[in-house]
Amino acid sequence: MKNTGDRRRTIYDVAKAAGVSISTASNALNGTGRTNAETRERVRRVAEEIGFRPNALARGLLSKRSHAIGMLTNDTYGRLTLPMAAGVSEVLVDHGVSVFLCATNNDPRLAQLHLEALLDRQVDGIIFTATRLDLEPPVQLSRLPIPVVYVFAEGPADSVTFFPDDEQGARLAVDHLKELGRSRILHITGPRDYLAARIRAQSYLDACGDGAEAMFGEWSEEWGHEAVQTVFARPGPKPDAIFCGSDEIARGVIDALRDLNVEIPTDVAVVGFDNWEVVARQTRPPLTTIDMELKELGHRAGLAILSLSKGEPVPAGITRLPCRLVVRQSCGSPLQSD
Amino acid sequence: MKNTGDRRRTIYDVAKAAGVSISTASNALNGTGRTNAETRERVRRVAEEIGFRPNALARGLLSKRSHAIGMLTNDTYGRLTLPMAAGVSEVLVDHGVSVFLCATNNDPRLAQLHLEALLDRQVDGIIFTATRLDLEPPVQLSRLPIPVVYVFAEGPADSVTFFPDDEQGARLAVDHLKELGRSRILHITGPRDYLAARIRAQSYLDACGDGAEAMFGEWSEEWGHEAVQTVFARPGPKPDAIFCGSDEIARGVIDALRDLNVEIPTDVAVVGFDNWEVVARQTRPPLTTIDMELKELGHRAGLAILSLSKGEPVPAGITRLPCRLVVRQSCGSPLQSD
DNA sequence: AGTTCATGCTAAAAGCTTTTAGCAGAAAAA
DNA sequence: TTTTTCTGCTAAAAGCTTTTAGCATGAACT
Structure with missing residues (x-):
């Protein structure tokens, strides 16, 4: 009987099925508070059985951390953005963080709209990406209440920025x-x-x-x-x-x-x-x-925004990540070139 | 004095500043209930002034609609996905819906992880995209409590699917x-x-x-x-x-x-x-x-998932969107070919 | 015996919004 | 005058989770 009903299971259901209070259920599941080992096991088993998964909205509302971030990009074509974004998403999913994709098409109105939506959603941070390295961000990002990481784009002084080297x-x-x-x-x-x-x-x-x-x-x-x-x-x-x-x-x-x-x-x-x-x-x-190494760039940017959102310090300024030489056949090789 | 403080403004702040109750503030802002026109105007002006924006998490928690959708893709490279995703995001942002990007890299474990994260976030629907048209979805999508739209990938019978024609x-x-x-x-x-x-x-x-x-x-x-x-x-x-x-x-x-x-x-x-x-x-x-017409494909898929999430009916089965001929110079033209 | 301490649990609050039910007052109807 | 209706507002509940404060109980002290 694994969540065959229509309604999503809540912690209330877990508590009831395990015969404990809501607080005990929460404590048991999260390993917080003082809980008897036997009780803890029982609660966890019950939660598993009925297919309970905590509601991220409720969690975010309380903790003020939504465990989501936004990626603002003005790259329409995606040759640079998507591998990078895949890197971000890949490294963050293991930390329980999801990524909102916002394509601005270099349109300030759209960028503003996306930015407001992200703030309304209480995202924990924003990664801003551009392809035209010279372009100004299409929207004012400097005085935001959440951290911003720049990739392929230069932010204001002392911002956290990643570039390939x-x-x-x-x-x-x-x-x-x-x-x-x-x-x-x-x-x-x-x-x-x-x-x-x-x-x-x-x-x-x-x-x-x-x-x-x-x-x-x-x-x-x-x-x-x-x-x-x-x-x-x-x-x-x-x-x-x-x-x-x-x-x-x-x-x-x-x-x-x-x-x-x-x-x-x-x-x-x-x-x-x-x-x-x-x-x-x-x-x-x-x-x-x-x-x-676009994916690695994404990894690093993802980890940076994660740290920042937790309040951990991250070295400001531009970090340049090493590139890699890929040898194919357009140069010959030391051996065969004579 | 436009939200210069540290804390985000809540509807409580609006109510207090306008000298009304929270419910009146909410009613005034949303145009629900019975509100005096003068009061409504005052509340709205105050909300604007202090920079109030409703918390999407709280809203979603209550309404059971998060106004967010997930996009599950197994396309690593993004030549098809990103223009499509940009289309989805573009058409949905105007409806207040944001898009989670989930790159699965064709890895079932990752796909499962992403899917669970999306469900935990109470997304209103999922768009599944594949590049390898023949491939099975890397995860079981058929018995989900939320609607799914397939693009470039064939879903189970009677699912809503979009392809280019x-x-x-x-x-x-x-x-x-x-x-x-x-x-x-x-x-x-x-x-x-x-x-x-x-x-x-x-x-x-x-x-x-x-x-x-x-x-x-x-x-x-x-x-x-x-x-x-x-x-x-x-x-x-x-x-x-x-x-x-x-x-x-x-x-x-x-x-x-x-x-x-x-x-x-x-x-x-x-x-x-x-x-x-x-x-x-x-x-x-x-x-x-x-x-x-990848962007248009994205538009249509976005609108479809939007309708479905509202419970509106959407014709099931495969919809094929017309392609467009782009004439350049590799065929000559009727005039210059002689 | 009386006090302190540790343990295992729970009630309630907080987070922010929308919605429901209902209250007071004034106007309209009987 | 009394009853009904309408208007404009509000208190409280609901949505789901985590955290705080605190209550019993029994064990270990003095």
Whole structure:
């Protein structure tokens, strides 16, 4: 007779079935107060039997902690957001915390609406995510009564913020190319007004020194294509490796190189950025690239908001999580490159 | 003095500030009961002034409707899920309903955990989404005390289910090609064990009649590439159009055709399926394709679960939402094709 | 024997809202 | 004048849980 009725079982039902008071039932189930071991066991068995599960609303109302958080995102497409969100949800579900997804489409009205709904629901915290790293949050988050964690977006001074370590990621790519004996490395990346593009480019320039060249453009395949054509059309020495600011750009680069009959990786090695599998796996040859560990980013952001919501201290400022090099075949390997 | 304090304002604060009882305050704010117009106005003004917003937890506890729903998905990557989820969230936020995102990663344990959390939170309904159309839901959803809507996944008999209209979508593609004067249309698509692949293929066969050929394989670029090579290597007449089961396949097809020096769209017209912009916009030439209207699918699913949760009747069974043809340049146009 | 202590349990309050039942007063009807 | 009806308001209950304060009971002290 496991909750076959229509009504959800309450702690009142448990108490009645176990022949104790409501308080004793609660204490027994939560291990609080003073309870006889035998009674405690009986109550727990009864609760299990009738399929009792505590009402999260009532619990939240009393404890002032809803054990839910909100995720505010302005990413419509979801290439970055969803893996990240999955990471957040994955790490929090084990702590009994659920995640509200709020897609704002960069619309301030919608963002405001979502934010108010979240506050009305007494969420314990908010994770704000953006894809356009440069964009202002579409809504005022600074003076909220609950903690906010920023991912892929910079919050006000002293806020808790997570980014991938673009600087280290770029270094990873360049070091890999250098280890394989490449010396004339070119960098083709996205628009200069993206912070991530600037950081990666600077890291590349620092690592490669003189002769290094960073070409800013778009986050598109087309731009990769175009940049390669430009470079190979002009006089002077040609690069023996290209580090791309995104996998999409890398894809354009690879296509353009093939059109020019340039061998990959023999003549030119190519490294991407994103490890966006649908792209990186499908290039010919498959793309060596930098993974931003989006899921791990989600884990960390989730744990951070969890700690903050409990009042535990979390180091403020920007935390940059290491990227990972994923080796496929667009660079050759130390062994086979000769 | 708009909620500058630490504590959230309650209806008790409103009542006190307006000099009325709690019940009157509630009645005035909600327009229930009998209230003098003047009093009602005063209460509302006061509520506005002190920044009162009702506690959704308390409200939900009483009304037994939490005004929240859960979205259970096993899609890790999110290409289909996130636009759909954004549609759901977008349409529901205006009705004061929020959405819990639960990524199950196809892990039954995780799915069970999420499901229990949702029930504990008294959600008003659940939207279940899958990418692998053939897969069983990772958890038993049939005997739940709350309504369930299925999207991209088939529920038990008589459940409310939404799919894109694959049959109509395929017809859209074939008709477009025919209108442009193409007669030898080939179909290259994904694995036969995907229902969507089978439906699209059947629709194509019905529309094209004898001589039509559907090639099943993978949902990958590589397969598109390979299929084209096979077809163009064997003797006999060559197709003058290729309808692809996905944009990724189309991409492989286009690349392979270019390698063979076949002109697109002059010699062969290509149509994709998905309107996955990162792919469809970046092929050369840009890809004419079928859009599944994922956001609209989300809207409809959201409205359906809303109605169901209010006890309003919703037609059971599978509803298929029309797809849309997106014309780019991979087929030419009636005007420029000569 | 009288006091202190520990144990196992319970009644009641608190958390915030909505709804029900009903009270007083005034107006309308008898 | 008495009764009915309507109006505007309020006290209290309900929704479900956790926590606080405290009540008996029996054991261990002084």
